[in-house]
Amino acid sequence: MNEKKILRADFSRIRANITDKSDKDSIIVKRVAEDSRVIKADCILLYASFRSEIDTWKLTGFLLEKNITIAFPKCHENGIMTFHIVKNINELHTGAFGIFEPDFSLPEPEITPDTVCIVPGLAFTENGGRLGYGGGFYDRFFEKNPDICKIALSYEKMITQKLPLSSHDLKVDLIITEERTVFCNAE
Secondary structure, three states: OHHHHHHHHHHHHHHHOOOOHHHHHHHHHHHHHHOHHHHHOOEEEOOOOOOOOOOHHHHHHHHHHOOOOEEEEEEOOOOOEEEEEEOOHHHEEEOHHHOEEEOOOOOOOOOOOOEEEEEOOOEEEOOOEEEOOOOOHHHHHHHHOOOOEEEEEOOHHHEEOOOOOOOOOOEOOEEEOOOOEEEOOOO
């Protein structure tokens, strides 16, 4: 666990110092918006970008404009995360740690094999390994919903050769960066 803590600090520093973030974010959002899985999805599960994360607000605006159903996560004290459908960004409010989240009373989407989840993370390996923030919320969510297509947004600098992963750590199916789309061998 200590190794992951050190890596989180290192990758947080690297991501905070990425140059031309706005341009790179625009390229990544365009690539996501053109991905066939996203276009065909019955619902896109998004996260509200925070600090140095790739700007998901641009993607949110695009999806809402196209009338694609989107849902944002709400983290609960028991380590469980639920998603709630949002039709307007005004339905989000500042929650834990200053991260925007939906109200618990908003409806939950039906999760199907055509649901796509845009997954946050600090660093990734080309085979889909993910270094998250340490809460395990997404790992637990995907244990219950293993068939969802998991797409990570990442800067190219955040792709690394290896990460210290446990058997319960989720793997993503695709990683979209400003330079390429990585089709992972997540098993």
